[in-house]
Amino acid sequence: xxxxxxxxxxxxxxxxxxxxxxxxxxxxxxxxxxxxxxxxxxxxxxxxxxxxxxxxxxxxxxxxxxxxxxxxxxxxxxxxxxxxxxxxxxxxxxxxxxxxxxxxxxxxxxxxxxxxxxxxxxxxxxxxxxxxxxxxxxxxxxxxxxxxxxxxxxxxxxxxxxxxxxxxxxxxxxxxxxxxxxxx
Amino acid sequence: xxxxxxxxxxxxxxxxxxxxxxxxxxxxxxxxxxxxxxxxxxxxxxxxxxxxxxxxxxxxxxxxxxxxxxxxxxxxxxxxxxxxxxxxxxxxxxxxxxxxxxxxxxxxxxxxxxxxxxxxxxxxxxxxxxxxxxxxxxxxxxxxxxxxxxxxxxxxxxxxxxxxxxxxxxxxxxxxxxxxxxxxxxxxxxxxxxxxxxxxxxxxxxxxxxxxxxxxxxxxxxxxxxxxxxxxxxxxxxxxxxxxxxxxxxxxxxxxxxxxxxxxxxxxxxxxxxxxxxxxxxxxxxxxxxxxxxxxxxxxxxxxxxxxxxxxxxxxxxxxxxxxxxxxxxxxxxxxxxxxxxxxxxxxxxxxxxxxxxxxxxxxxxxxxxxxxxxxxxxxxxxxxxxxxxxxxxxxxxxxxxxxxxxxxxxxxxxxxxxxxxxxxxxxxxxxxxxxxxxxxxxxxxxxxxxxxxxxxxxxxxxxxxxxxxxxxxxxxxxxxxxxxxxxxxxxxxxxxxxxxxxxxxxxxxxx
Numbered sequence: 001x002x003x004x005x006x007x008x009x010x011x012x013x014x015x016x017x018x019x020x021x022x023x024x025x026x027x028x029x030x031x032x033x034x035x036x037x038x039x040x041x042x043x044x045x046x047x048x049x050x051x052x053x054x055x056x057x058x059x060x061x062x063x064x065x066x067x068x069x070x071x072x073x074x075x076x077x078x079x080x081x082x083x084x085x086x087x088x089x090x091x092x093x094x095x096x097x098x099x100x101x102x103x104x105x106x107x108x109x110x111x112x113x114x115x116x117x118x119x120x121x122x123x124x125x126x127x128x129x130x131x132x133x134x135x136x137x138x139x140x141x142x143x144x145x146x147x148x149x150x151x152x153x154x155x156x157x158x159x160x161x162x163x164x165x166x167x168x169x170x171x172x173x174x175x176x177x178x179x180x181x182x183x184x
Numbered sequence: 185x186x187x188x189x190x191x192x193x194x195x196x197x198x199x200x201x202x203x204x205x206x207x208x209x210x211x212x213x214x215x216x217x218x219x220x221x222x223x224x225x226x227x228x229x230x231x232x233x234x235x236x237x238x239x240x241x242x243x244x245x246x247x248x249x250x251x252x253x254x255x256x257x258x259x260x261x262x263x264x265x266x267x268x269x270x271x272x273x274x275x276x277x278x279x280x281x282x283x284x285x286x287x288x289x290x291x292x293x294x295x296x297x298x299x300x301x302x303x304x305x306x307x308x309x310x311x312x313x314x315x316x317x318x319x320x321x322x323x324x325x326x327x328x329x330x331x332x333x334x335x336x337x338x339x340x341x342x343x344x345x346x347x348x349x350x351x352x353x354x355x356x357x358x359x360x361x362x363x364x365x366x367x368x369x370x371x372x373x374x375x376x377x378x379x380x381x382x383x384x385x386x387x388x389x390x391x392x393x394x395x396x397x398x399x400x401x402x403x404x405x406x407x408x409x410x411x412x413x414x415x416x417x418x419x420x421x422x423x424x425x426x427x428x429x430x431x432x433x434x435x436x437x438x439x440x441x442x443x444x445x446x447x448x449x450x451x452x453x454x455x456x457x458x459x460x461x462x463x464x465x466x467x468x469x470x471x472x473x474x475x476x477x478x479x480x481x482x483x484x485x486x487x488x489x490x491x492x493x494x495x496x497x498x499x500x501x502x503x504x505x506x507x508x509x510x511x512x513x514x515x516x517x518x519x520x521x522x523x524x525x526x527x528x529x530x531x532x533x534x535x536x537x538x539x540x541x542x543x544x545x546x547x548x549x550x551x552x553x554x555x556x557x558x559x560x561x562x563x564x565x566x567x568x569x570x571x572x573x574x575x576x577x578x579x580x581x582x583x584x585x586x587x588x589x590x591x592x593x594x595x596x597x598x599x600x601x602x603x604x605x606x607x608x609x610x611x612x613x614x615x616x617x618x619x620x621x622x623x624x625x626x627x628x629x630x631x632x633x634x635x636x637x638x639x640x641x642x643x644x645x646x647x648x649x650x651x652x653x654x655x656x657x658x659x660x661x662x663x664x665x666x667x668x669x670x671x672x673x674x675x676x677x678x679x680x681x682x683x684x685x686x687x688x689x690x691x692x693x694x695x696x
Contacts, residue, residue, distance in 0.1 A: 043639070044635065044642075045639040045640070045642040046642065056643070079632075123649065124645040124646050125648070141641075141642070141645065143638075164282075166280060166285075166286055168634070169280075169282040169284060170627025171281070171620065171623040171626075171627045173587070173620075173621070174560065174617045174620045174621065174624070
């Protein structure tokens with residue numbers, strides 16, 4: 001008899017818990033993929049495609065689905081990789097490619113033929129111009145993704161190092177060795 | 185530990201150190217530095233937004249004439265420091281640890297030193313509206329001359345926080361520097377008038393002039409001057425026991441009043457207003473005399489300088505010219521420090537001009553910054569840094585997180601309350617450059633913040649572009665189907681022609 005009571009009470013408890021879970025999943029249902037959103041937030045949003053996906057969002061979704069590794073974002077560097085690994089609870093992996101120093105696209109205007117191909121390629125609308133007019137890059141908006149270089153038929157776009165300015169300068173870490181790191 | 189408790193009970197600030205004072209120039213009267221053959225005026229010499237130049241090459245300018253105007257609220261204009269001709273407008277290194285440059289206005293003096301008279305003297309400032317006087321202080325280009333160069337006019341007005349007491353900071357706790365000391369001795373009356381201007385604008389009734397006890401002569405001189413000037417009953421002189429970093433704004437407030445300024449707040453929020461003694465003198469000149477800020481007192485010292493001295497120097501004077509006046513012709517192999525040895529910065533370039541923040545320049549043969557050491561050794565957890573930290577941080581733990589790029593943890597340890605006074609590095613027996621780690625971490629936090637904001641912006645731009653492309657495509661598709669429908673209704677006879685037309689239209693739409 002006691003065995004029946006045990007089965008009934010535990011079964012009843014399981015039923016109630018199951019019902020609660022079913023209701024909760026309806027009530028607190030979240031549209032979209034919150035993990036992809038969080039990963040997207042730590043990506044640099046250059047939309048450069050160096051990860052093999054057509055933008056930051058698609059890469060974030062692929063990582064969230066578990067299809068892509070955590071170390072494909074080149075411009076994000078180690079910090080983005082560590083953040084993604086942290087979010088996914090995965091082990092950090094070494095970067096496949098060292099991130100280059102910050103770059104900007106620069107159009108040599110006297111060679112530009114005004115074909116507008118680079119304008120169409122720019123994922124952040126950082127190039128202005130009109131057909132048969134010189135085009136130019138808005139420095140403040142350029143992410144340095146290099147997507148405009150390839151489509152240019154006259155090869156007049158250079159990637160230049162982003163100039164170092166006083167306002168953005170920061171201290172580098174102390175360049176000293178601790179005694180324990182020095183060879184004895 | 186007991187010492188710290190004792191100091192707290194006495195109303196002082198916790199921590200602090202007594203570095204070797206090296207006040208080589210305390211007996212050297214302020215000399216007039218001659219006008220150099222070329223003046224270099226960076227278009228930004230304060231904390232805040234950069235100014236835009238108002239002059240062009242070939243323009244003739246007068247002393248005190250505005251040559252660069254503010255482009256934002258947190259900004260003060262730049263003035264020509266003598267009369268002459270603008271010969272160049274280009275980037276030139278400024279006194280900064282990076283050695284980077286900034287757009288500068290090069291002026292060749294004509295030797296006449298003629299003043300621009302556009303600022304009318306206001307000797308009756310007590311009858312003027314405080315807002316009028318405050319605007320004058322802004323137009324005079326005045327920024328905190330203690331070294332932080334925050335635009336002074338901003339501090340003067342805060343409608344949310346009434347000011348009851350103005351504190352004039354004559355503490356000058358940095359080793360070597362004596363510019364404020366000499367200024368209090370020689371320009372006490374102007375300084376007190378300037379303080380009166382500040383009290384009028386801020387609506388304060390009381391004033392305290394804080395001086396450390398290693399400058400008793402200055403305290404005497406200021407007391408004498410106070411007796412000579414009428415209407416200074418509310419102002420008193422307070423002599424404090426010498427201790428570094430008593431000149432820090434929050435430390436001084438705590439030492440004088442026992443009131444602790446909360447983290448992330450300003451002294452105004454506890455009813456106080458702090459200004460440097462040099463700033464008060466500059467405010468006097470701008471308001472009472474109608475003279476914009478074109479010169480300041482600079483201590484030229486260091487173990488490599490044959491005749492260390494204090495000089496009244498035109499802003500824009502190149503450092504090599506300044507050192508030559510003190511007997512040091514060749515700066516080769518010297519370490520040049522901008523500011524004092526505790527909080528100052530080692531300059532990678534010496535061909536930089538004197539700016540509003542230059543309270544002193546030191547040329548060192550041996551040694552250099554007090555907080556720098558040869559080789560860093562592991563922390564032995566002696567907690568000396570904890571004892572001396574005037575803000576009450578735990579520098580050893582904080583440095584540990586900063587060294588390993590754990591900036592979130594660093595902020596939990598109140599990284600941004602660090603005033604970079606250098607006490608922790610100074611006392612560390614393991615020679616750990618603690619302050620350097622904190623500066624590094626602060627920079628990284630700001631950089632990460634900036635990158636995040638840029639990513640946000642790029643994302644918004646990218647989304648806007650995607651939406652636009654989708655909209656354009658939808659519009660084209662809608663147009664095409666409309667045209668198709670119309671043609672099939674009206675000209676049933678020529679279905680072939682429509683087929684030929686459609687791709688052409690698509691092409692046209694694309695190229696637009």
